[in-house]
Amino acid sequence: DVKVTQSSRYLVKRTGEKVFLECVQDMDHENMFWYRQDPGLGLRLIYFSYDVKMKEKGDIPEGYSVSREKKERFSLILESASTNQTSMYLCASSSGLAAVTDTQYFGPGTRLTVL
Amino acid sequence: AQSVTQLGSHVSVSEGALVLLRCNYSSSVPPYLFWYVQYPNQGLQLLLKYTSAATLVKGINGFEAEFKKSETSFHLTKPSAHMSDAAEYFCAVSVPTNAGKSTFGDGTTLTVKP
Numbered sequence: 312d313v314k315v316t317q318s319s320r321y322l323v324k325r326t327g328e329k330v331f332l333e334c335v336q337d338m339d340h341e342n343m344f345w346y347r348q349d350p351g352l353g354l355r356l357i358y359f360s361y362d363v364k365m366k367e368k369g370d371i372p373e374g375y376s377v378s379r380e381k382k383e384r385f386s387l388i389l390e391s392a393s394t395n396q397t398s399m400y401l402c403a404s405s406s407g408l409a410a411v412t413d414t415q416y417f418g419p420g421t422r423l424t425v426l
Numbered sequence: 427a428q429s430v431t432q433l434g435s436h437v438s439v440s441e442g443a444l445v446l447l448r449c450n451y452s453s454s455v456p457p458y459l460f461w462y463v464q465y466p467n468q469g470l471q472l473l474l475k476y477t478s479a480a481t482l483v484k485g486i487n488g489f490e491a492e493f494k495k496s497e498t499s500f501h502l503t504k505p506s507a508h509m510s511d512a513a514e515y516f517c518a519v520s521v522p523t524n525a526g527k528s529t530f531g532d533g534t535t536l537t538v539k540p
Contacts, residue, residue, distance in 0.1 A: 342526050351435060353516060353532040361526060401469055411520045412458050412477045415528065417469030
């Protein structure tokens with residue numbers, strides 16, 4: 312079974328803090344994703360990585376950056392957290408072999424609260 | 427650009443009743459469609475996906491969906507709801523020109539009443 316783990320289930324941070332969200336997958340997947348999930352808005356893609364050190368902006372990259380130094384790990388960074396970044400953050404991975412028909416495998420999510 | 431619209435943010439059914447969750451897509455190229463389910467306090471997991479091999483797709487837990495090009499729809503059904511089906515359901519679309527990425531709908535929360 313593919314396993315995607317996220318470093319924290321719940322996180323509380325202060326406005327202006329630098330925040331790191333970590334994601335690790337154990338299936339040697341090429342692709343990794345960060346989404347944020349808000350009620351009524353579904354999942355919105357923040358960043359996508361298709362290889363080590365390769366990244367692509369998603370639909371809502373403003374205020375976020377990412378890092379992928381190793382294939383299995385994809386980090387989401389909030390350089391200066393703001394209250395409007397309070398949300399559920401979901402990490403996912405996919406093999407990259409079938410591309411358009413790839414299944415995405417999701418972690419359990421990190422619920423971030425910025426005070 | 428591709429998109430999906432899920433009709434009804436909340437659907438409530440009685441246990442044993444038919445489940446019907448609606449998804450319509452928009453795409454200028456042939457789409458590939460997915461249904462994911464999210465149980466409380468968990469990430470999403472794949473229920474089923476349409477990859478053009480067959481228009482009627484069977485998934486896990488008794489769910490199925492039918493791709494109807496003429497109606498640009500990919501509705502999810504289950505003949506008899508179970509209490510354990512209570513969850514949030516997401517429809518997603520992927521196209522070759524945006525390979526590797528999917529666009530998700532806003533989600534439909536299914537409530538199952540005893």
